Amino acid sequence: MQPVIFRWGLFCSLFAATAACADLPRDPAGTTERVERTGKLIVGQISGDNLSDQSAKILRRVAQRTHATVHIRQGAGEQLLTDLEEGRIDLVYGRFAKSSPWSANVHLGPPMGRRKIVGKDERVPRFAFRNGENGWITMVQREIP
Template sequence: MRHSFILPVLLSLVACDALPRDPGGTSTRIEQTRSFSVALADPSVRSAPEVGKLIREIERRTNAHPQWRAGLGEKLLQQLDHGSLDLLIGRFTADSPWATAVAFGPALSSSGPKDAPIELKAAMRNGENRWIMTVERASRAISTEARNQ
């Protein structure tokens, strides 16, 4: 009787290791290829120190290297939504029309008025929860580092 209880518990613990999941396989692909695709919604954000810090932190957490892609705004958001781009970094407002189509990470920095800030942050494909969690943790790590300096 005791063994019949232990086996399901062990199986469920093993299954938990795969959570959260990426239905599109983003994290698995990044682990296998050791690269992730990234673009800037606006080339001017390249000079923001938070961008380099975020990329380095994601590299550290994934053992993968960025593959930079060129493009601008709307087209890049479409690529992100379709899964042909892993990460988009840019300045976004809270009322961005893409707020329901993509997952935004925590703000790396913000500017503008407090009631309508423009936030520098990463965007990921909705539903790729393991990848989103990785980027969110990396974003929080560098945001915390900046506040402590």
């Protein structure tokens, strides 16, 4: 009798684990779904950090995938990153160092441009994402060459 109970328990555990992984990576705050539903991709652009041709192309591809229109909001880094953390905007574009104090609060994507290996204190163009929005992060970063 015990082997049957053990097998049943093992089956239920494996089924639950598989079901939990079905939609990975996830967006706990629903960024991808919201962008698709509203048709708006809201991007904060730090004043003085102009969008490169490459970053504009990435935004166009993401907008196309999500059937959204890109809306740019320029502003100070502190305010834009706060808005990102609180879910009022979807991405922030600017020049960030991996050692930035903000790296504890937001996900800093890979450097854009030809150089992929940079020092941790070197400020380079990249996107910042809301922490934990792994589906959104994965989708956008797939568009970065």
